[in-house]
Amino acid sequence: MTAAPLEKTIPVGNAKLGHTTVFWIGFAVVMAILIVAPLILPEFWRRFLTEVLIWGLLAMSSDLLIGYTGMISFGHSAFFGLGMYGAAGSLIALSKSLWLATLCGLAAAAGAALFVAYFSTRLRDIYFAITTLIFSQIFYVIIFTWTTVTGGENGLIFTRPHLTIPFLYDARFTSTTMHWFVLAVVTASYLILRRLTRSPFGMVLQSIRENEPRTRAIGYPVERYKIVSVMLSGLFAGLAGVLYAVQNQFAAPDFVFFLTSGDTVIYNVIGGIGTLVGPIVGAGFFQLARELLARLFGDQFPYLIPLGAVFIAIIILLPQGLLGFARRWLNR
Numbered sequence: 001m002t003a004a005p006l007e008k009t010i011p012v013g014n015a016k017l018g019h020t021t022v023f024w025i026g027f028a029v030v031m032a033i034l035i036v037a038p039l040i041l042p043e044f045w046r047r048f049l050t051e052v053l054i055w056g057l058l059a060m061s062s063d064l065l066i067g068y069t070g071m072i073s074f075g076h077s078a079f080f081g082l083g084m085y086g087a088a089g090s091l092i093a094l095s096k097s098l099w100l101a102t103l104c105g106l107a108a109a110a111g112a113a114l115f116v117a118y119f120s121t122r123l124r125d126i127y128f129a130i131t132t133l134i135f136s137q138i139f140y141v142i143i144f145t146w147t148t149v150t151g152g153e154n155g156l157i158f159t160r161p162h163l164t165i166p167f168l169y170d171a172r173f174t175s176t177t178m179h180w181f182v183l184a185v186v187t188a189s190y191l192i193l194r195r196l197t198r199s200p201f202g203m204v205l206q207s208i209r210e211n212e213p214r215t216r217a218i219g220y221p222v223e224r225y226k227i228v229s230v231m232l233s234g235l236f237a238g239l240a241g242v243l244y245a246v247q248n249q250f251a252a253p254d255f256v257f258f259l260t261s262g263d264t265v266i267y268n269v270i271g272g273i274g275t276l277v278g279p280i281v282g283a284g285f286f287q288l289a290r291e292l293l294a295r296l297f298g299d300q301f302p303y304l305i306p307l308g309a310v311f312i313a314i315i316i317l318l319p320q321g322l323l324g325f326a327r328r329w330l331n332r
Contacts, residue, residue, distance in 0.1 A: 056280030059267035061236035067274030070209030075132030078139040079234040081256030083241025088156040088251035098161040109238020117230035155252035272321030
């Protein structure tokens, strides 16, 4: 028999706290701040924080591929956009039910993810990335040109559904309740993905990332694992699209364009790849920096230039991202 490994501890005064305990304490503190925030912030920043959470969910979904499976995807704009259009189409044509709209958005994103995964996972490295980019542009062209269904370049506009819990609650969304709803969904998604990446399935994904030929030689059906990984990633990206559509009450083809996928990869790099929390931090940092630089320079100077300089500086000085830097600093 072998002894169970001792849990790593962090000294705090005369006491020692396990890493798990520290994590849940930090988690509870962050959750408390995010719950109270909409009661304190003005309207603009309340909506801004809600959108940061949505972009964070999109970034976190792509981290399942980039950080844990080792597959860089430029197709998440398609999954995000189809989640938006699935929800919008349901609200316009079928029912004003929030839950039916969510189901339709998830179904559209998951179906597209399965289609893309079936073909793209046969390829590796840059070829996989290029294939996902091509598929995202195909979906963009279809949505942009299929005017009778998608509204073309004008997109789809709809009325936000009520937040309904059968037999218990039914009311219009306010900016505060919208924030709490988004926070609940993003938190649940994070906990699910965290559990998933720590499961045997997640360990296989990380094995594929580190050494795909050896993982295949051991006997794991690598292609199946990669297909499931793309599907799960696309599913959560579609969920982010549903939330964004409900938050802003429209769906537009611009979000299906590949630039959305590029922003998603940037969120991961800034925050820290392979951490789940890092992409959310990266999304918040990027969105806040863009907002502040746009206000600072206005229309007189292209604010994307200094934003690009900040991004390059982070890549050079903090190659592990903001969360990686924070971890190293805390470990010291």
